[in-house]
Amino acid sequence: MFFGFLRANIVVLNGLTHNYKVENGQVYKGKIAVENTDNKPQNVKIFLQDFTYLADGSISYTAPNSNDKTNAGWIKLNTNLVTLKAKEKTEIYYEIKVPDKVSQAGSYWSVIIVEPVEDIKPNDSKDGINITSVIRYAIQVITDYDSEKAKPELKFEGVKIDKEDGRQILKIAIANNGNLYCKTIAAIEIYNRKNEQKIGNFTSQAMGLLPKTSKSFYIDISKMPPDTYNAVIIATDENENAFAINVELEIKND
Template identity: 75%
Template sequence: MIKRIFFFISLLIPFTFLQASIVVLNGLTHNYKVENGQVYKGKIAIENTGSKPQSVKIFLQDLSYQADGTISYTAPHTNERTNTDWIKLNTNFITLKGKEKTEVYYEITVPKQLSKPGSYWSVFIVEPVEDVKPSDSKQGVNITSIIRYAIQVITDYDAEKVKPDLKFESVKIEKEESKQIVKIAIANKGDIYSKPTASIEIYNRKTGQKMGVFSSQAMGLLPKTSKSYHIDLNKIPPDQYNAVIIATDEDENAFALNVELEVKND
């Protein structure tokens, strides 16, 4: 049987590239379907929207994140499921003239044999830097970083052999900008990347009346990571409720949790 791998690239953080006059032109997600042991080519298309020259360096790191907001970018091989050794860039440093576009090419060489099915991943760090300038105080030059960006590279190996495993870590209601927000921490305890949506069905605790179903945005979860999924409950009047929280991924795998909620006035 031919083994297949699926991988995609997506921008991990918001498009603050605009602050450094750098934008990515070829989308936030690139999907590929590849065969075991083959080499596949991709590119990152970049434009300098400013009028001045802009230098950019690109390199690979490992990635992990948790529901408390912690994001860790670490050296390759920190993650036992890293795929940094599979990926080669044609260059690690470019300089774009004002309004110039360019493409950075990479190759992914899929190993002929992998011992474990599931997701392997790393991130491209794309870091605009200041123009190289002579130093007034020292010999040589200084390069000062401006801001960093991360693009995930996730490779799913024999995904059909791995079942998702999502766990609810915590549920709490907090007030933000006069809105009642339920924050649901979901962890991916499995070995395969998942992109769940969290939804909540709310029932009045005394009458049993269904008050509605509310949903979060879908967000990707790498294995052994967690995120906080936020749902606006501003339409729900203050009271005590029973609720069913459901995490559903793109393949309609569902994980449920029964909870009691209290929506307060303040």
């Protein structure tokens, strides 16, 4: 049987995370800009889902309103299907209507899925069918209600070193046990065990952390020679709230 794999050429132009500070009973409007970069028309379906993720890399997409912190019921899409001509750009609009009374301060979220519609067609030249792979986008719509009364609460869940492509990569699992979305950066300060002098300082890329989720933050520490060190690992959000732990760091040759 012959299987053909093609990549759909739909691109989201204005980011995969849309944040709003919201108030009771108010209406907010947003849009998703998409482009068909292909030389042929493309159908695209648009729909809502709830989702969450964990530091082990797992991501769960579930039906709208299955998450107790969902805002899927607040969001109305202006369409569920668009057809883009070759090289055409368009905008998909959505409206967020916040309930008159939100029960708890903090972040509420869901995702708008933008997914090209690909047909499964018989293959004329060979026995079997062509199966087309589909690239789908999940645009996070995060609404922060009464955020002054909510806060993230970062917790370290695990620290390990893996060797990848000849590099020593420190992987730090961090969970947000609070009720507010935050942008998080992980950093490590490395000290000589004998004289306690700082000999290294490395930082991860910033990543968003939704409430009750976790992610692995990667830091390349390949510049450090094999040895055992004292270290401080620090997680910081965009408001400079910091959470730290002391660890013994063993960097091996192999």
